Structures are given as structure tokens and as C-alpha cells.
Amino acid sequence: MLFHLAADVGVDLFSRNRELALENRALLDAHSVRGVEFMGGIGSGKTALIEALSKDRRCAAICGDVSGDDDAKRLRKAGVEAVSVNTGKECHLDAHLVGHALESLDLEGVGVLFVENVGNLVCPADFELGCHKRAVVVSVTEGDDMIRKHPVLFGLSDVAVVNKVDLAGVMGVDVSVLEKDYASLKSSALIRTSARTGEGLQALSGALGL
Amino acid sequence: MLEAAGNRKVSDVHLRIGELTFISEEQLRFAIRLLSVGTAAEGCDVRIDPVSPEFECVSCGHISTADFSSPAFACGKCGADVRVLRGKEFSVDKVVLYD
Numbered sequence: 394m395l396f397h398l399a400a401d402v403g404v405d406l407f408s409r410n411r412e413l414a415l416e417n418r419a420l421l422d423a424h425s426v427r428g429v430e431f432m433g434g435i436g437s438g439k440t441a442l443i444e445a446l447s448k449d450r451r452c453a454a455i456c457g458d459v460s461g462d463d464d465a466k467r468l469r470k471a472g473v474e475a476v477s478v479n480t481g482k483e484c485h486l487d488a489h490l491v492g493h494a495l496e497s498l499d500l501e502g503v504g505v506l507f508v509e510n511v512g513n514l515v516c517p518a519d520f521e522l523g524c525h526k527r528a529v530v531v532s533v534t535e536g537d538d539m540i541r542k543h544p545v546l547f548g549l550s551d552v553a554v555v556n557k558v559d560l561a562g563v564m565g566v567d568v569s570v571l572e573k574d575y576a577s578l579k580s581s582a583l584i585r586t587s588a589r590t591g592e593g594l595q596a597l598s599g600a601l602g603l
Numbered sequence: 604m605l606e607a608a609g610n611r612k613v614s615d616v617h618l619r620i621g622e623l624t625f626i627s628e629e630q631l632r633f634a635i636r637l638l639s640v641g642t643a644a645e646g647c648d649v650r651i652d653p654v655s656p657e658f659e660c661v662s663c664g665h666i667s668t669a670d671f672s673s674p675a676f677a678c679g680k681c682g683a684d685v686r687v688l689r690g691k692e693f694s695v696d697k698v699v700l701y702d
Contacts, residue, residue, distance in 0.1 A: 404695040407624075516625045519691075545623055548676035549687070580677040580684050 410520055413488035417495060417523025424500040426453075428508065429601050430522055432546065433530030434539060435512030438556040440464045441588035442530060443507045444471045446598060454507040455494040457486040464509060473507075474498060485517040486510050492523075505603060514543040518550075526601050532557040533566040540574040540583075548578050552600045559587040613639075615648035617697040623656050623690035643700075656690030 421428045431439040443454060444467065454475040456464035462477035469475050478486060478494050491508060500506070508524055510517045514531075521527075529550040531539040534557055540547050547553050555571050568585060575583040584600060586593035616635075620626050632649050639645045658667050658676070662683035669675050678685055 401697050402695050406693045406695065407691070519624050519626075519693075545625075549623070578676050580682050 407519070410488045413492050414521040414523040417488055417492050418525070420495055420500070421506060421523065421525070424503065426500050426503050427505045427602060428522075428524035428526075429505060429603070430508045430510060430524040430527045431530060432510045432514070432517045432527065432550065433512065433554075434514055434532070434535050437512070437530045437532040437535065438586075438588050439509050439512070439530050440467055442554070442556060442586065442594075442597070443468060443473070443509060445588045445591065445594050446505075446507070446601075446603065447471055447473050450504045450603070451502055452505045452507060453498050453500065453503045454509060455486075455491055455498070456509045457490070457511045459484075459511060474503070480511055484511055484513050484515075485520055486522060487520045488522050514539065514546050518546045526551045528552040528554060528597075528601060530554045530556050531571070533561045533564045533568065536564075537566045537568075537570040538574075540571050540578070544578055547575060552581070552584065552597070553579070554584045554586050554593075554597060556586045556588060558585045558592060559590050611643065611700040611702070613644040613647040614699040614701050615650055616644065616695060617650045617652065617699075619652045619654055619692050619694045619696050621654040621656070621690040621692040623687060624693055626693055628653075652696070654689050654692045657688040658685035659688050660685050 431443065433439050452473045454468045454473045455478055456468065456475055457478045457480055458464060459481065460479050465475040465477035476494050476497050478490050480486065508522055527550045529546055533555065553575055555568055558568055561568050572583045584593055584597050586597055620628065628651055635649055639647065656669050660678035660681060660683050663678060663681045665678050665680040667679045667685065676685055
């Protein structure tokens, strides 16, 4: 049977997300808002870090979760203007969802917008959201092998954090193992934090350009 | 694309997928096979061109490569951060129809 070449279609399936991410970025820039995305494992302390970093600043937040609005409620208590985005069956935020969430936030006078992605160390990497910095968080309660199990997400993030370091001894986790794994991927240092004790928050704030 | 195909059946679809994406070739083929049933693309050949990662050092401009299983996101020459030049693609490059 003869073939007819239909088209060199060249449809980039990620391009629409990238365009929407650029629109989100432009909106943030127009309001002089610094956008910071937190990706990371479930229960790694993303919300607690945002709470801690929000002190003494006017902040807004978009909280992505499969269901519920627990994170947004917590952040509102901490004085953050927060909206929840339920992704339902999706395991990550995308620029389209973030764009709609931005419509319901008043960015006037806001210094920092935190976008907390769904707890997941895999596919969030594929979807840029428009933030200025992408950070990834793991904690010692997940063990010492999270970085070597997820090298691409760590490699594609601007800033990486190991949280709950105050619990390292209790968990029997050697943080230097995580640091060594991270050093094999990136030139920057893995930042040790404890949202509870405040350890490392200044270094994290600096790395995020806050 | 299927509208443009009219009554013609799709012979093959050429996709380009970067190795730094989290798109599973096997799962994608499975999904296309299921979703294309009853359409012009049913039974089409899905050809996937994988794109190896390529990085450029933000400091010295050195170009390096890596694979998905053992990526290094620091410059092999000077150790600085790199930016991704290739490896995040996900595109439909070509659709071939039966005449």
C-alpha cells in the first residue's frame, strides 16, 4: 500500500504548559512578587517550611493536594493568604491550575508567593509553573536514600533541602549520606533545615532569594 | 490531526521523548493502543525517538551528556551548575497516513 506523508506536525506537547508558566511568571513580575515552588515527598515538611519562611513577610500561597484544604488552613493561621488546589486524580500541579489559582489571590503588596506542589518526587519535574525558584524537600524520616532514588527531580531543582534534621539521631539517619548523594548531582550544597527548631532557615531563605 | 486525516487510516506516528521527562514509553504505547480503538489511528505503529540529555555549563559553557540512570547536573569540567539543552522534549513530529 502506498503511503502519503500527512505532515511534519511538530506538535510540542509540553509547549502549552510552558506558555502558561511564562504567563504566570509575567503576572508575578508585574506585581514584583517572588515566586517559590516547593516540591517534595509526602510529609517531608513543605508546609512547615513555608510557615517558617512566611514570618515577617507578606506572603501568599497556592497549596496543591489531591484532596482537602488542610495546608491552606494551616498557612492562613500563619497569616498567609492561601488557596487550595485539589488535583483529584492528578499527582502534580501544572501551570494551568496555578494560573487559575492566581486569579483568586490578591497579589498587591505581596512579597513572596509560595506554590506547594503535591507530595511527589517524580512527575512535578515535567511541569514548570512559572516560579522564579524550584526547591525540593526531603526529610530524614524518609530515610537516607531519597536523593539517589530520585536523581532527576533533584537535578532539575534549583535548591534542595533535607528537613527535620533535629530528628536524624532518633531516625538513625546519617545526613551526610544524603549530602554525598546530592554532591554527586549538583554543585550547590544540600541545605539542612529543621522547620521546628529554625535550623538552616536563614540559609534556605538566602538560597531562594528571599 | 485525525480530522485532517479524513477517512484515511494512520500508518504510523513519530514521537520524540526526552530522557529527562517522566514519560514511560511502555505506558504511553499501552495508552495509545487502548485510546485509538475505533479511530483512524487504531493499530498504528508508534515510533519513539528518544532524546539523550545534553547540558550546558552556566559558567564555562562546556557541553556534557548524561543518561537517565546516572545523571549529573554539575559541569564535568568546572563543577558549576548546568542548564538543560536537550532531554525534556515531548512532541509529535510526524503522522503518516495510508493513501
